[in-house]
Amino acid sequence: MQFKELAWKDVISDSMVVCSHCEFNLCGAIKMEFRINHEPEENKYLLYTFGKGSLRRLQPEKYDSVESAKNKAYRVYNNEMSRIKKAVDYLVADDIYLSSAAK
Numbered sequence: 001m002q003f004k005e006l007a008w009k010d011v012i013s014d015s016m017v018v019c020s021h022c023e024f025n026l027c028g029a030i031k032m033e034f035r036i037n038h039e040p041e042e043n044k045y046l047l048y049t050f051g052k053g054s055l056r057r058l059q060p061e062k063y064d065s066v067e068s069a070k071n072k073a074y075r076v077y078n079n080e081m082s083r084i085k086k087a088v089d090y091l092v093a094d095d096i097y098l099s100s101a102a103k
Contacts, residue, residue: 006034006074010066017066024077032080034073036066045069049076 010020020036033050039062046060047069063069 006070006077008070020066020070022073026084030084032077034076036069036073038066047072049073051080 006022006024008020008022010017012018016038017036018038022034024032031051035048035050037046037048037060038044039046042062044062044064045066045068046062047057048060049057061069061072063072
């Protein structure tokens with residue numbers, strides 16, 4: 001299953017991405033936020049993930065490039081949206097079953 005691409009806002013300094021930010025809000029009920037910051041001392045990109053439940057990461061994940069950090073963020077987003085879709089499908093199927101049983 002493929003969901004929409006995430007819209008990143010990059011901050012570039014000296015032709016290098018120093019930070020990037022992406023927020024996704026689904027119907028005002030589900031909010032996901034990803035932040036990528038460059039750590040010059042280690043020359044790594046730190047991916048911070050914010051949201052509810054298992055989506056939130058207490059420690060940032062380290063990556064060698066901003067592209068690999070964005071790819072990981074998309075995988076996290078994709079997994080969360082797949083989980084939400086399964087829950088909605090289950091509720092809709094259950095509602096259809098209950099509606100047809102009441103007739």
